[in-house]
Amino acid sequence: MRYVPSRSSLLMAPALAWLAALMVVPCALVLALAFFRRGIYGGIDYTFTLENFGQVFDPLYAGIFLNSARIAGTATLIAVVIGYAAAYAIAAAPRRWQPVFLFFAVLPFWSNYLIRTYAWIVLLNREGLITQLLRWVGYTGEPPSMLYTEGAVIAGLVYNYLPFVILACYAPLSRLNPELAEASRDLGASAMTTFRRVILPLTVPGIAAGAVFVFVLSIGNFVTPALLGGGRFQMIGNLVYDQFLTANDWPFGAALAMALIAIMLLVLMAQAIAANRASGRIAEAEGNANG
Amino acid sequence: MAERSPATRRMLWLVLSLVFAFLYIPIAVLVALSFNEGGLPTAWSGFSLKWYVSLAGNSAILSAALNTLIVALVSTAIATLLGTLLAIGVEMRRQYGKGLEALIFAPMIIPDIVLAIALLSFFSMLNLTMGLHTIILAHVVFNLAFVCSVVRARLKSFDWSIVEASTDLGASAITTFRRITLPVIAPAVIAGALLAFTLSVDEFIIAFFTAGAGRASTTLPMQIYAMIRFGITPEINALATIVMAVSVTALTLSQRLNRGITGQ
Amino acid sequence: MSEPRTLLAIDRVSKNFGRVTAVDGISLDIRENEFFALLGPSGCGKTTLLRMLAGFETPSDGRILLDGKDIARMPPNKRPVNLMFQSYALFPHMSVRANVSYGLEMERLPAKEIRARVDAILATTELVPFADRKPEQLSGGQKQRVALARALVKRPRLLLLDEPLGALDKKLRGAMQLELKRLQHEVGITFVIVTHDQEESLVMADRMAVLKDGKLLQCDTPHAVYEHPAERFVADFIGVMNFIPGKVSADGVVAANGARIAGKVPAALSSGAAAVASVRPERVRLFPSADTANRTTGTVEVLAYQGLDLQLHVRTPLSPKPFLVRVTADAADRRPVASGDQVELGWDAADVRIFAE
Numbered sequence: 001m002r003y004v005p006s007r008s009s010l011l012m013a014p015a016l017a018w019l020a021a022l023m024v025v026p027c028a029l030v031l032a033l034a035f036f037r038r039g040i041y042g043g044i045d046y047t048f049t050l051e052n053f054g055q056v057f058d059p060l061y062a063g064i065f066l067n068s069a070r071i072a073g074t075a076t077l078i079a080v081v082i083g084y085a086a087a088y089a090i091a092a093a094p095r096r097w098q099p100v101f102l103f104f105a106v107l108p109f110w111s112n113y114l115i116r117t118y119a120w121i122v123l124l125n126r127e128g129l130i131t132q133l134l135r136w137v138g139y140t141g142e143p144p145s146m147l148y149t150e151g152a153v154i155a156g157l158v159y160n161y162l163p164f165v166i167l168a169c170y171a172p173l174s175r176l177n178p179e180l181a182e183a184s185r186d187l188g189a190s191a192m193t194t195f196r197r198v199i200l201p202l203t204v205p206g207i208a209a210g211a212v213f214v215f216v217l218s219i220g221n222f223v224t225p226a227l228l229g230g231g232r233f234q235m236i237g238n239l240v241y242d243q244f245l246t247a248n249d250w251p252f253g254a255a256l257a258m259a260l261i262a263i264m265l266l267v268l269m270a271q272a273i274a275a276n277r278a279s280g281r282i283a284e285a286e287g288n289a290n291g
Numbered sequence: 292m293a294e295r296s297p298a299t300r301r302m303l304w305l306v307l308s309l310v311f312a313f314l315y316i317p318i319a320v321l322v323a324l325s326f327n328e329g330g331l332p333t334a335w336s337g338f339s340l341k342w343y344v345s346l347a348g349n350s351a352i353l354s355a356a357l358n359t360l361i362v363a364l365v366s367t368a369i370a371t372l373l374g375t376l377l378a379i380g381v382e383m384r385r386q387y388g389k390g391l392e393a394l395i396f397a398p399m400i401i402p403d404i405v406l407a408i409a410l411l412s413f414f415s416m417l418n419l420t421m422g423l424h425t426i427i428l429a430h431v432v433f434n435l436a437f438v439c440s441v442v443r444a445r446l447k448s449f450d451w452s453i454v455e456a457s458t459d460l461g462a463s464a465i466t467t468f469r470r471i472t473l474p475v476i477a478p479a480v481i482a483g484a485l486l487a488f489t490l491s492v493d494e495f496i497i498a499f500f501t502a503g504a505g506r507a508s509t510t511l512p513m514q515i516y517a518m519i520r521f522g523i524t525p526e527i528n529a530l531a532t533i534v535m536a537v538s539v540t541a542l543t544l545s546q547r548l549n550r551g552i553t554g555q
Numbered sequence: 556m557s558e559p560r561t562l563l564a565i566d567r568v569s570k571n572f573g574r575v576t577a578v579d580g581i582s583l584d585i586r587e588n589e590f591f592a593l594l595g596p597s598g599c600g601k602t603t604l605l606r607m608l609a610g611f612e613t614p615s616d617g618r619i620l621l622d623g624k625d626i627a628r629m630p631p632n633k634r635p636v637n638l639m640f641q642s643y644a645l646f647p648h649m650s651v652r653a654n655v656s657y658g659l660e661m662e663r664l665p666a667k668e669i670r671a672r673v674d675a676i677l678a679t680t681e682l683v684p685f686a687d688r689k690p691e692q693l694s695g696g697q698k699q700r701v702a703l704a705r706a707l708v709k710r711p712r713l714l715l716l717d718e719p720l721g722a723l724d725k726k727l728r729g730a731m732q733l734e735l736k737r738l739q740h741e742v743g744i745t746f747v748i749v750t751h752d753q754e755e756s757l758v759m760a761d762r763m764a765v766l767k768d769g770k771l772l773q774c775d776t777p778h779a780v781y782e783h784p785a786e787r788f789v790a791d792f793i794g795v796m797n798f799i800p801g802k803v804s805a806d807g808v809v810a811a812n813g814a815r816i817a818g819k820v821p822a823a824l825s826s827g828a829a830a831v832a833s834v835r836p837e838r839v840r841l842f843p844s845a846d847t848a849n850r851t852t853g854t855v856e857v858l859a860y861q862g863l864d865l866q867l868h869v870r871t872p873l874s875p876k877p878f879l880v881r882v883t884a885d886a887a888d889r890r891p892v893a894s895g896d897q898v899e900l901g902w903d904a905a906d907v908r909i910f911a912e
């Protein structure tokens with residue numbers, strides 16, 4: 001009764017058609033573009049080539065890939081450490097406060113990305129709050145240059161994606177049966193050992209989900225490096241942007257975009273495998289406490 | 292949980308305070324400076340609403356805001372309809388392939404820049420004149436995926452036997468949908484719509500690539516981006532404050548309606 | 556026989572959660588090698604008391620002495636006390652063997668010794684075939700044995716069990732009760748077990764304590780608690796009891812209809828005070844001999860078999876509730892009764908217990 005194939009297909013059809021026409025076909029087109037040559041005056045010369053993919057591995061561009069991976073990786077690491085600590089603290093707060101804390105931790109995430117990034121320009125610029133604070137404590141030298149550095153880009157990425165990490169880590173932490181930690185203590189483990197051997201392994205899926213999210217969104221990011229890196233710290237996103245809007249080399253831009261997708265798929269696959277391994281034990285860990 | 296020592300508890304409170312300081316200080320500074328009298332972006336020189344007033348007279352911003360509103364409203368309406376139907380269709384099936392799952396999931400995780408250039412290539416290939424309508428077409432892609440995921444979360448706990456009961460009692464499929472299914476999922480549908488609206492209002496890159504040339508189809512985020520590139524002005528602070536207030540209100544409403552989104 | 560040694564002394568221990576007093580001034584001695592049951596209605600503070608013994612809650616007041624040393628503020632990982640959780644709290648990401656050896660690893664014992672002791676306990680609890688499974692691949696009874704093995708392998712001075720058999724079906728419960736008793740003899744550990752189930756405590760415990768609203772009502776052997784309940788509540792909670800409300804007289808209680816129920820009146824009750832006389836269903840005889848001290852007549856309303864015995868509900872003038880009478884199958888065969896029959900009931904004065912109302 002519940003499964004009525006024809007009716008279910010009918011309901012799904014409009015949305016799937018939309019996705020097919022405006023996501024699948026355009027993405028396939030980009031994939032196809034990546035195999036063509038750039039025309040002499042911009043545009044596209046429809047002759048098959050693998051050059052674009054070769055160019056992706058050119059030291060200049062490969063360097064940007066590595067650079068992007070390093071920046072995204074650092075941001076991920078920092079966001080996960082801070083986010084996990086915050087999620088842990090929220091999960092340890094009194095029950096009725098937890099939704100409130102969580103709400104306020106996630107709230108910034110829903111305000112405009114550009115504005116959140118812009119807030120860091122206000123903070124970090126040469127006459128920004130940090131410089132003012134330094135002045136206030138008696139610093140008289142040149143204002144430090146913090147904006148348009150790699151650190152600024154990383155700070156911006158961490159700031160923007162931290163709420164998601166908190167959310168992703170909070171879910172398994174709050175569902176963890178507190179008796180597991182108690183049982184570990186009861187058996188003689190210290191608080192540290194309990195954390196390392198019981199709590200951490202059981203909350204890895206949350207960490208992985210948060211980390212993948214931050215990494216994937218960071219490595220393809222365009223706005224943050226453009227605004228906080230001031231164009232000096234090129235990441236893959238900026239490179240793609242440039243190929244399409246400045247250099248007018250669409251085929252190469254398409255190849256770069258496909259490389260980005262490939263990286264993303266690899267990361268997601270790794271996570272899916274890890275999550276699959278963990279899924280069995282999680283259900284068990286979420287049993288509720290007695291008394 | 293067992294009682295924590297005072298030292299541990301202090302430690303946890305410290306972590307919370309630091310994280311919240313990190314999250315809110317940048318925003319607070321921005322909001323505070325939007326009420327700053329002086330034109331200097333950072334030095335405080337007295338309270339004033341003049342930047343909000345000057346904003347009201349800035350026709351570029353006003354027309355961008357109007358564009359954003361049009362895009363957000365239309366794309367949200369379409370996405371809510373399609374996304375809800377999709378969610379019901381998917382959840383009605385007992386099993387579905389991984390491919391379908393991936394297709395629905397993809398718009399939420401595909402990097403913005405990739406979707407942006409894909410749509411740009413696609414539209415220019417078709418020789419389509421780009422404008423607000425192409426932005427709407429593009430925004431529906433990710434919006435419908437988000438609406439679908441919110442509604443599906445709700446449907447996961449939906450007891451399908453009540454649909455069977457309704458049919459058993461003689462109701463037609465449409466009556467059953469209207470009287471049984473829709474009331475149950477309505478909060479999720481509205482929450483999904485609010486979420487879509489917020490996402491659309493804030494979306495920058497895809498709009499930037501699919502807006503075509505000319506100022507006529509500039510959206511608010513595009514306008515803000517242009518202004519930020521130009522430099523820090525108190526006017527941006529004021530604009531930012533308003534935009535944040537709007538998104539925060541929409542999110543708060545959405546949360547009220549559907550506690551499932553963040554709590555999972 | 557010399558007086559058994561006290562292992563754990565609970566001395567006027569209280570615990571408040573905000574305005575709730577979960578445990579209210581309880582004093583108890585638990586003796587070496589005994590099987591001690593904590594019993595009481597839901598919310599009476601059993602789990603809270605156990606958690607204080609294990610170290611997960613700090614008493615608001617009072618002392619907990621283990622071998623004469625106050626351990627009330629010792630952290631749980633430093634106590635020679637282990638708790639078997641009601642939910643078992645098995646580590647889902649570790650195999651059965653890893654779960655069991657975890658506690659010994661914490662003691663930093665040599666790997667060889669850990670292995671030997673884990674093997675031994677897995678054999679005792681008949682878990683050898685499941686050693687490499689994850690908890691999710693075990694049945695309820697197997698999980699319970701893992702939880703038990705994990706606690707036992709540490710050879711604690713005191714093993715606390717919080718409703719260990721709660722999740723099991725009736726048959727498995729019976730088997731596990733015997734198993735627990737056997738293990739206790741084998742390993743020689745002091746057990747404190749929390750249970751909802753009064754029958755369970757009667758079967759298993761050497762001594763038991765009955766709690767209500769955080770207070771200790773009675774602490775004695777199961778036999779003494781059953782035969783000589785300290786209060787009306789205990790009489791009602793442990794086993795089945797018939798109550799006859801009335802007023803205290805010189806040699807018993809006068810029921811509302813004027814009938815006299817003979818029995819020993821506790822010294823604390825003065826003549827004329829409101830009281831209840833009570834008698835266990837198995838002490839009531841059908842068609843008693845003429846010299847039986849307490850007699851009444853009534854109408855049989857319901858007959859129900861309880862195992863081999865027959866339980867009768869008899870409407871009498873003595874109390875608003877029907878009298879429960881337990882008759883052995885033999886007796887019932889000798890003189891069959893049917894619903895609607897008039898019957899005579901009788902019981903001895905020695906079987907009557909009188910409590911303040």
Ligand SMILES: Nc1ncnc2c1ncn2[C@@H]1O[C@H](COP(=O)(O)OP(=O)(O)OP(=O)(O)O)[C@@H](O)[C@H]1O
Pocket residue numbers: 291572575576577595596597598599600601602603604751
């Ligand atoms: N952490 C806590 N905070 C507030 N009140 C609590 C807490 N733990 C227990 N209580 C209260 O203390 C009382 C005793 O609870 P406890 O869990 O010890 O009862 P119990 O005898 O184990 O009950 P059950 O048989 O239902 O398990 C209850 O009223 C309970 O609501």
Ligand SMILES: [Mg+2]
Pocket residue numbers: 290291601602603
């Ligand atoms: Mg309990």
